Amino acid sequence: KAGVTQTPRYLIKTRGQQVTLSCSPISGHRSVSWYQQTPGQGLQFLFEYFSETQRNKGNFPGRFSGRQFSNSRSEMNVSTLELGDSALYLCASSAAGTGVEKLFFGSGTQLSVL
Amino acid sequence: GQQLNQSPQSMFIQEGEDVSMNCTSSSIFNTWLWYKQDPGEGPVLLIALYKAGELTSNGRLTAQFGITRKDSFLNISASIPSDVGIYFCAGGTSGTYKYIFGTGTRLKVLA
Numbered sequence: 001k002a003g004v005t006q007t008p009r010y011l012i013k014t015r016g017q018q019v020t021l022s023c024s025p026i027s028g029h030r031s032v033s034w035y036q037q038t039p040g041q042g043l044q045f046l047f048e049y050f051s052e053t054q055r056n057k058g059n060f061p062g063r064f065s066g067r068q069f070s071n072s073r074s075e076m077n078v079s080t081l082e083l084g085d086s087a088l089y090l091c092a093s094s095a096a097g098t099g100v101e102k103l104f105f106g107s108g109t110q111l112s113v114l
Numbered sequence: 115g116q117q118l119n120q121s122p123q124s125m126f127i128q129e130g131e132d133v134s135m136n137c138t139s140s141s142i143f144n145t146w147l148w149y150k151q152d153p154g155e156g157p158v159l160l161i162a163l164y165k166a167g168e169l170t171s172n173g174r175l176t177a178q179f180g181i182t183r184k185d186s187f188l189n190i191s192a193s194i195p196s197d198v199g200i201y202f203c204a205g206g207t208s209g210t211y212k213y214i215f216g217t218g219t220r221l222k223v224l225a
Binding site: 004006031033035041042043044045048050055056058059088090092097098099100101102103104105106107108110 | 115116117144145147149154155156157158159162164202204206207208209210211212213214215216217218
């Protein structure tokens, strides 16, 4: 069974641009979560989606948004990029979406903002 | 952002030694997860814990869900060089649909 797939693996953008990251969950998994990882702040929750509905959102500005499609695939978008947005963006999926079950991560998208 | 306290922050150990690390919180959790992360990769799930007092093993790894539900512990027995990496704990609460992650323990094994 394939794991969580994130594309692209690496991205370099300049300030002010926008970016879209993609995530395909493990087959059959219905919940997708996004986390941001930086050396200073560690792993921070961005948002979680289940059946195309956002059920929780972390403490990030409105420039960070996401969505989930009917096939459970998810995308996140960051508009008007800032230098501080440079981070490893991790997508994770879980099977039933109870919120307290095993969470499986992809390899991440390393975003560098210049 | 919110993070759980993990200790130690980093440790050097000799190959063959046992390792212990813990994760503490001021909040109660329903689930504890433990992960290992290699540089530039996503965290890999090692162990999941669902009940207070639960002790679960995965090969040389053993983790426990603290009785107070505010802490968790991970032990690695007979460490080997491939155990090098950063270990994270994560606590989950029903109804929040998110996990709070620990600050990480960086493990370095000397052959």
